[in-house]
Amino acid sequence: MLKMVGTSGQLSLGKKYAGKYFEVEPRSDGAVLLRPMKVVPDAEAWAHEPAMREQLRRADEWAGRTPRAETKLDELVKSAAKRSAKRV
Numbered sequence: 001m002l003k004m005v006g007t008s009g010q011l012s013l014g015k016k017y018a019g020k021y022f023e024v025e026p027r028s029d030g031a032v033l034l035r036p037m038k039v040v041p042d043a044e045a046w047a048h049e050p051a052m053r054e055q056l057r058r059a060d061e062w063a064g065r066t067p068r069a070e071t072k073l074d075e076l077v078k079s080a081a082k083r084s085a086k087r088v
Contacts, residue, residue: 022037
C-alpha cells in the first residue's frame with residue numbers, strides 16, 4: 001500500500017484504524033514505524049501491575065476449580081463478627 005502525506009502533514013490509514021492509538025517511532029533511516037497500542041487509564045493501571053496480574057491469575061484458577069455454592073449469609077455475618085472482634 002502506497003500512501004502520500006498531505007500538505008497538512010497528515011496520513012490517512014483508512015477507516016479500519018479509525019479511533020485506534022499508535023506509537024510513532026521515527027527511525028534513523030527516515031522510516032516511520034507505527035505500532036498499535038492500547039491505552040490504560042491511570043485509575044485502572046493497578047490491575048496491570050505484575051503482582052496484581054499474578055493475584056488475578058490465581059483467583060481465576062481458584063474460581064475454575066472451586067464449585068459454586070450459595071452463601072449462607074447468617075454464617076458469613078457470624079464469621080465476620082468473630083474476625084472483627086479479634087482485631088480489637
